[in-house]
Amino acid sequence: MRTFDDNFAEIHSTDLTDGCPRRVQLRWEGKLLPHAPTALVRGMLAGSACELLHENYLHKTDCHAWEEERVISLIEEVVSAGWSDTQTSLSDDGRIITDSVEKNIESIKSEVAKVLCAYVKHLGPLFVQTKLIGCETPCRLDLEHDGSSFSFASHTDLIVRDVANVFGYGKGRVLIIDWKWRMEAPTKAYLSRNMQFAMYWLMGLRGKFKIADWSGFTSIADCENPQMVWLHLPYLKPYSRKTIAKDKDGNQVAYKKGDIRPTTSILRAVNFLPENEERVAKALVNRVEMYKAGFFPAIPEPVRCANCEAESFCPRYDTASIHGDKNE
Numbered sequence: 429m430r431t432f433d434d435n436f437a438e439i440h441s442t443d444l445t446d447g448c449p450r451r452v453q454l455r456w457e458g459k460l461l462p463h464a465p466t467a468l469v470r471g472m473l474a475g476s477a478c479e480l481l482h483e484n485y486l487h488k489t490d491c492h493a494w495e496e497e498r499v500i501s502l503i504e505e506v507v508s509a510g511w512s513d514t515q516t517s518l519s520d521d522g523r524i525i526t527d528s529v530e531k532n533i534e535s536i537k538s539e540v541a542k543v544l545c546a547y548v549k550h551l552g553p554l555f556v557q558t559k560l561i562g563c564e565t566p567c568r569l570d571l572e573h574d575g576s577s578f579s580f581a582s583h584t585d586l587i588v589r590d591v592a593n594v595f596g597y598g599k600g601r602v603l604i605i606d607w608k609w610r611m612e613a614p615t616k617a618y619l620s621r622n623m624q625f626a627m628y629w630l631m632g633l634r635g636k637f638k639i640a641d642w643s644g645f646t647s648i649a650d651c652e653n654p655q656m657v658w659l660h661l662p663y664l665k666p667y668s669r670k671t672i673a674k675d676k677d678g679n680q681v682a683y684k685k686g687d688i689r690p691t692t693s694i695l696r697a698v699n700f701l702p703e704n705e706e707r708v709a710k711a712l713v714n715r716v717e718m719y720k721a722g723f724f725p726a727i728p729e730p731v732r733c734a735n736c737e738a739e740s741f742c743p744r745y746d747t748a749s750i751h752g753d754k755n756e
């Protein structure tokens with residue numbers, strides 16, 4: 429049986445990037461309600477379906493140029509297969525979908541399908557010109573600091589090489605892309621300090637990736653400075669009202685209701701600078717040292733606490749008894 433200290437053998441990115449260290453502690457102690465709410469299920473479903481799209485279609489065919497009906501049928505296929513994969517993953521993790529998910533699963537699938545149709549239509553013409561390196565790629569990073577070793581592990585959603593510079597970050601550049609389904613799009617100030625992205629970037633520079641089962645963990649070739657990209661999936665939905673926004677060239681444009689957002693709004697890039705490599709490594713190590721010292725501060729935040737699977741176990745200051753005392 430896994431003990432609390434086993435978690436230090438290989439720190440996962442989710443343990444570093446959780447906005448509340450107390451939740452990490454409670455997760456390591458096994459104190460989480462095993463529910464799978466809508467946000468989690470929708471994100472997993474979208475991720476599984478995107479993975480199937482990239483592995484089977486987007487880099488092999490011009491499926492973005494297919495007739496609408498054929499694209500819709502393709503998306504139905506990947507969403508259905510993605511839902512099977514999601515159910516398997518949830519079951520493997522011992523998670524149970526909530527009543528709300530059970531009731532609304534068809535509308536969740538339909539929402540994901542609409543976004544993925546837009547994904548194929550608007551990003552497909554770009555991705556078909558790139559070389560797929562991997563989806564859901566396991567990755568590892570080992571760091572040495574003050575005579576101690578630290579190991580980190582994660583999975584990156586999507587890695588491609590932009591051989592024709594269609595995304596504009598540089599010809600031949602490796603792009604490490606994370607599919608995100610969040611309410612809020614990230615700001616530059618947030619992304620520039622995002623530990624998950626910084627970890628993936630450092631992994632691209634110094635870490636190892638399992639690109640194929642037969643290959644084992646190896647470095648990515650010609651990956652001097654990978655480009656990190658947050659792909660904000662909900663922004664593939666068209667504007668719901670007239671909006672003034674900057675286009676990809678930085679010009680102010682008036683978009684109408686129903687227009688698709690500019691690609692630069694959907695793809696949020698962050699340029700980590702090579703001179704900050706050591707600073708990133710130290711930030712990762714510092715977080716682990718904080719945990720090793722037993723310091724897991726609670727950082728309450730209105731939305732996060734309301735949706736927190738550990739909330740029932742997290743000490744509070746208004747009642748003595750907390751177990752099972754879930755805030756509504």
Ligand code: SF4
Pocket residue numbers: 448450451454726727728729732733736737738739742
């Ligand atoms: S309830 Fe809030 S403070 Fe407590 S672990 Fe969850 S997110 Fe952190």
